[in-house]
Amino acid sequence: MATILLQAAGAALGSVFGPVGAVLGRAAGALAGSVVDRSIINGMTTISGARLGDARIPGADEGTAITRAYGTVRIGGTLIWATRFEEEVRVERQGGKASGPRVETFRYYANFALGICEGEIACVRRVWADGREIDLTGVEMRLHPGTDDQLPDPLIEAKQGAGKAPAYRGLAYAVFERFPLDGYGNRIPVIQFEVLRPVGRLERAIRAVTIIPGSSEHGYDSSVVTEKTGAGASRLINRNVFHASSDWRASIDELQALCPNLKRVALVVSWFGTDLRAGHCRIVPGVETPVRDDESRPWSVSGIARGSAMVVSRNDGGPAYGGTPSDASVVAAIADLKARGLKVYLYPFVMMDIPAGNALPNPYGGAGQPAYPWRGRITSYPAPGLPDSADQTAAARAQVEAFCGATDAGDFSVSGTSVTSAAADEGYRRLVLHYALLADAAGGVDGFIIGSELRGLTQLRDGAGAFPFVEQLIGLAGDVRAILGAGTKLTYGADWSEYFGYHPADGSSEVHYNLDPLWASADIDAVGIDNYMPLSDWRDGDFSAGNPDGFALAEDADAMRAMVASGEGYDWYYADDADRRDRVRTTITDGLSGKPWVYRYKDIANWWEQAHRNRVGGAEQTMPTAWVPASKPVWFTELGCPAIDKGANQPNVFTDPKSSETAVPYFSNGARCDAMQRRFLEAQYAFWQGPDAPEGVDPDHMFVWTWDARPAPAFPENTDLWSDGGNWQTGHWLNGRLGASTAADVIAAILADHGFEVGDTRLVSGDLGGYVQSEQASARDVLEPLMAALQIDAVEDGATLRFRSRMKQASAARPISVLADIDRQPRFEEIRGHDSDFGGEAILDHLNPVNAYERATTRSRRVMPANDRVLRLSVPGVMHDGAAASAVEDALRDAPQYPVFAFAGGDRHRAGRCHCIRRRGAR
Known part of the structure; x- marks a missing residue:
């Protein structure tokens, strides 16, 4: 319409200049009219994007089995x-213009x-949708x-109506509210959960724990701290997971979910010692790097800014330690x-930052101090026991x-x-x-x-013989005490070899209760x-001996x-290697006063209640x-065991390649063994929290070492970020182990879930992080593949x-005296199965050791039907005095047509399932 009108108007105006002007006016009018028409028409046009026509929602089929989880598992x-x-x-x-067409886009939420x-489960750690991990801070889950007492979800109840929504008690489930579907083809994606369901006793026994690493510049901050890494780029320093808003929140949320009886935490905060010589050692805060661009919360400790702080030494191309936690992060952690x-x-806490290759004089002799040593090595220079030692001289006091x-x-x-320090030292x-x-x-x-x-300092x-x-x-x-007041409990965490006294290694046989003045101080509450005392002396040779x-x-x-x-440490000791x-x-004896407890570091009870x-x-x-006997409780300021083979033999050691x-x-082979750590801690809790525990130790103040923030x-996993x-x-960490399980715990839990109460799993060995029962099945069917x-x-x-791990028990081997052999044939094969799997009569009589010998004469052999081609014997494994061999020889003589026999030899082969050694190549 505008085109026609403006054409006519243009022609009329152009006619003033003659015919040519009329033509030009008409053309100009038509052009202007076209623009106006397009604007009007486009402004009324709507372009619609893809729209979902029919949403098909998958659901559970009637009778679908409810999954059972044991430990840490990933479940759909x-x-x-x-x-x-x-x-x-x-x-x-x-195009952003009012005259442009309208564009409709559709987005769907479920x-x-x-x-x-x-x-009941403890928590869900991670969630995946179509194989990609979901950032849980961006969705409502x-x-x-x-x-058994959970209430209906508020969204389900709002949709279904009050009193009409199921609570799904006994079922762990997740509700997603307004979950965006545009990234999943406008459908509900396949969602999987990393589930933590503890099945052992340890998690509920823990009442106190230490929190490390102690050296993490912003790791204790519950809010995200960022830094600039380049033009238009930044990094979240303390958020490295998708399942929480910060590393701290993810870690502490999981700790509380796993340990429902947790009441106390000891927050470790580290500065760095620079020398093993007491008189030269500086104790200072440190940072990983002297510069961080646009740090959203600048690092500062005791008024020392990043640029003025000591930079920790380098090892293997990166910082040997994380930096000291900023004061702001420590305050935030305490509040949280x-x-x-x-x-x-x-x-x-003091960590020793002494790098390899240093030229520092060694107080224990020689040049160069050991790399990244234990703080307990700090001592006088020269150390006690060396010529010209400062120990027992005025110089020792001056160095202290x-x-x-x-x-x-x-x-x-x-x-x-x-808090800002103006101190010069x-x-x-x-x-x-x-x-x-x-x-x-x-x-x-x-x-x-x-x-x-x-x-090294307290001794x-x-x-004058005093301990400065x-x-x-x-x-x-x-x-x-003057700063924190009477409401705060104070103590010193003595090493397990230190707390009970000092026995100089100088042949004097002297005993000094050097820490007693501290323990007796009115300002010390415990x-x-x-506690890293050994609880075993296991060797590989114990399997057979x-x-x-x-x-x-x-x-x-x-x-x-x-x-x-x-x-x-209680009854005996090893004099040397x-x-x-x-x-x-x-x-361990005492020939002087008849008090062997004086030398027993494990005898806490006698030490505590005696003068x-x-x-x-x-x-x-x-x-x-x-020291006033029984005057103050004993706390375990640390209690731990490494997750390593034979860790209970020497719980105080750790593996760290950079450290001396x-x-x-x-006697450890160095292999990882989570079950060792778990059993060690369970033993400690069973003793100190048990009804027969001796007085003295406060079971509420046993701080397990350790949980990492x-x-x-x-x-x-992220070793590029954290080199340790x-x-x-094989370390002492509980992270990644609490909530997981062991083979023994899983079997016990499966039996309990199936109502079987007479199972014994104490002789089951080995780690098993998690196990899933996804279908309805008997306990036997669930356990068979695991076993x-x-x-x-x-x-x-x-x-x-009774369940027991094969070849893991301490019992002498029992030899098989007679075993038939055929040339050029495999010597034997092992077949395990139920009696019915082999046909005929039972392969084994499950004889108890008490009556095995008595019944051997009447049940010494049983011959199968000829078509089974197996000579089957019932020979009690406990018979190793010749009776078993005689039974085999008699059977072979009476039935020579069967060049095959079955034998159960020794406790290792007496099982609830049949055990058969069968001659291969039978006719």
């Missing part, structure tokens, strides 16, 4: 509820619930763990832990005073939650007082540990022990429990020390069905 969800898809329409003008598995209902114990420094609380300024006192003031500024803490495992004596570092600790405790301490297998938790207050190798045990008397010059002193302290336990699986990830494999894969036998013992 089953749709149990959904609404119609929600359609969101967005209208925009093409509300649905997925059944996961039978409850509510998890119902499957308790309190908000979660946990009691917080602040734990200042130099180590501690002269910082007082007045050398700090506090503004809000910021870099001594140990500055570290402890800084964190006491920071804890106070953060609103206070429930407990404070003034130090730990500084054994130093001055010229112990005096320093007493004064430091008083200073911390005796702290870092037996174990002298009654261990049935390496991870025998019952035997370990018995060793908590017996065995090495040769004696340990040959198992020459020396009984202590020093022994000097071959005589016990008349006056006791300041790296080692594996006595770096969450699984980012730690330990490889140490996790076959892990070589586990089941043995009927009266009314009890």
Whole structure:
């Protein structure tokens, strides 16, 4: 229309200039009219994008089995509820102009619930949609763990109506609200969950735990901290997972979900020692790098900015340690832990940053100090026992005073939650007082540990025979008490070889209760022990020779429990490495006063309830020390065991390639063994939390070493970011192990779920992170593949069905005296199955050791039908005195047509399923 009108108008106007002007006017009018028409027409046009016509929602079939999960497993969800898809329409003008056509785009959202598995589960760690991990901070997902009292989901109830929504009690399920479908072809994707369902006893036994790494610049911050990495690029420093808003939240959420009885945490915060010589050692905070661009929360510790802080040494191309946690992150961590209902114990900690190849004088002799050593090696220069040692001289006191420094609380300024030091020295006192003031500024803490495992210092004596570092600790405790008040519990975490006294290795036979003045101090509330005492003495040879301490297998938790207050360190000791190798045990005795507990580091009960008397010059002193018997509780400020083969032999060692302290336990092959760690801790809890536990140790203050604020699986998998990830494999970490399981725990849980209460799994060995029962099946069908894969036998013992790992028990081998052989044929094959699998009569009589010999004469052999081509014998495995061999010989003589026989020899082959050694190549 506009084209016609403007054509006419243009022609009229152009006619003033004659015919040519009329033609030009008409053309110009037509052109202008066309533009107007297109604008009007396009403005009324709507372009619609792809729209979902029919939404097909998959669902569960009637009678679908509910999955059972054991340990940590990945499970696909089953749709149990959904609404119609929600359609969101967005209208925009093409090209951004009002005259452009309207474009409609459609986006769809789904509300649905997925059944996961039978409850109760602890938590879900990760979620995948069509194989891609979902960022759970970007979707609304509510998890119902499957308790017996869980309530209906609010969305389901809102849609179905009040009182009409099922609670799905006993079923763990997840509800997704307005889940965006545009990335999945406008359909509900296949969703899988990483489920953590503990089935052992350990998780519920844990009441206290330490939190590390202690060296992570922003790792304790619950809020995300970023840095600029390039033009237009940035990095989230402390978020390396998709299932939480920060690493801290992911880690602590999982810890609380796994350990429902957790009440206390000890937050480790590390500064770095620079020298093993007490008089030269600086204790300072450190950073990984001197510069971070546009750090959203700048790093600062005690008023020291990043650019002024010590940069930790380099190892293998990266920082040897993470940096000291920023003060802001420590304050944030304390606040978050309190908000979660946990009691917080602040734990200042010293790590030794002494790199390999240094030229520092070694206090123990020689040039060059060992790389990244234990803080317990800090001592006088020269060390005790060496010529011209400073020990027992005035120089020892001077070196200790130099180590501690002269910082007082007045050398700090506090503004809000910021604590700044004006102290000139870099001594140990500055570290402890800084964190006491920071804890106070953060609103206070429930407990404070003034130090730990500084054994090389607590055992130093001055010229008068006094222990100057112990005096320093007493004064430091008083200073911390003045800052934090009477409501905060204080202690020192002594090494397990340190807490009970000092026995100089100089042949004097003296005994000094050097820490008693500290334990007796009015400012100390508990005796702290870092407990890494051995609970076993297992060797590979014990499989065939037996174990002298009654261990049935390496991870025998019952035997370990018995060793908590017996065995090495209680009844006997090894005088040297040769004696340990040959198992020459020396009984712990006391020829002076008849008090063997004086030398027993495991005898906590007697140490706690007895008066202590020093022994000097071959005589016990008349006056006791300041320790008042049974006056204060004992805390385990650390308690742990590495997840390594034979870890209970030597729980205090760890593997760390960069450290001079790296080692594996006595007689260990170095292989990872999560079950060892679990059984060790279960034994400790069974003893100290049991009804017959001796007095003294407070079971509520047993801080397990350790839980890492770096969450699984980012730690330990991301070794490019965290170089100590490889140490996790056999280390003391609980991350990635709590919530997982062992073969014994899984079998016990399966039996319990099927109502079988007379199963015994104590002789089952080995790790099993998780196991799934996805179909309806009997316990036997569920267990069969597991037992076959892990070589586990089941043995009927009266009314009890005993499970045991093959070739893992401490029992002498029992030889088979007679075994027929055929040339050029395999010597034997092993067949395992039920009696009915072989036809005819039973292959084995499951005879008990008590009546085996008595019944042997009447049930010595049974011959199968000829078509089975197998000579079948029932020979009791316990008969190894010739009777079994005679039975075999008689059978072979009476039935020579069967060049095959079956034999059950030794306890290892007596099983609830039949065991057959069959001659191959029978006619």
